[in-house]
Amino acid sequence: MDIEAKILIVDDEERIRRLLRMYLERENYIVEDAENGEMALEMALEKDYDLILLDIMMPGMDGVEVCQELRKTKATPIIMLTAKGEEANRVQGFEVGTDDYIVKPFSPREVVLRVKALLRRSSSTKFLQTDTGTKDVLVFSHLTIDNDAHRVTVNDSEINLTPKEYELLLYLAQSPDKVFSREQLLKDVWNYDFFGDLRTVDTHIKRLREKLNKVSTEAANMISTVWGVGYKFEVAKE
Known part of the structure; x- marks a missing residue:
C-alpha cells in the first residue's frame, strides 16, 4: 500500500532534504522537495501528495503557517520536523492540524518508520476497497x-x-x-x-x-x- 506513495519534503537545509530523500527513495517512495514554505504551499496545493514532511522553523513562511493554509482545503497527512526546545511550536502545529512530529536531530530510519505508520493510518481514498465484505x-x-x-x-x-x-x-x-x-x-x-x-x-x-x-x-x-x-x-x- 505504501509503495509509490508521493512525499513532499520541506526544509530550508539542503543536507536534510538530501538525506531524507535518499532514505525514502530506498523505500520506493516518489519524493519531491521544497526549500521554503511559500514553495511548499504552492506545490502542495497544486499536487496531491500522500504525505508531507514539514520543517517547522523556516525563514519567511514557517511550517505552522504552511499547515494552517493547507488545512483550509486539503487533509494531506503532515509530519512536522521540529528542533529540541520548540515545544510551544509543536503544540501550535497540532492546533493547526499536524498529524505527528519528529524532533531533530533524528534518525532517518525513525522517519521512515513514522512515514510508513502515518500512511497506513491515512484517510486517503486512493487505496479504498470496494468489496462489500467489510466488517469493521x-x-x-x-x-x-x-x-x-x-x-x-x-x-x-x-x-x-x-x-x-x-x-x-x-x-x-x-x-x-x-x-x-x-x-x-x-x-x-x-x-x-x-x-x-x-x-x-x-x-x-x-x-x-x-x-x-x-x-x-x-x-x-x-x-x-x-x-x-x-x-x-x-x-x-x-
Missing part, C-alpha cells in the same frame, strides 16, 4: 465510519478528514455516550502524557464538527461537549 464498520443514523477503508460518510457524502481527525472521531464513536476528558483524549489519540496544550483537542474537535456540519447538523451535534469534563459521542435515543 460503525453505522449511526447520520454517519458511517468504515474503518477498513478509513472512510467517513455523512448522509452518503464522503467527508475528507486528516488522519488525526479520523482517529479522534473513531475513538469517540467506538464508545458511544462515554465521556472522555481532554487529558485522556490527548493521551490515547495523540499518544502523549505530555507537556502539551489541551487546546490541541479543542481545536481538532472544532474542525471535526465544522466538516461534519457542512453536510449534516445532526452528525456534527453527535460530538457533544460535556462542560467542565470533556467530550463524548452522543447517539440519539430512538
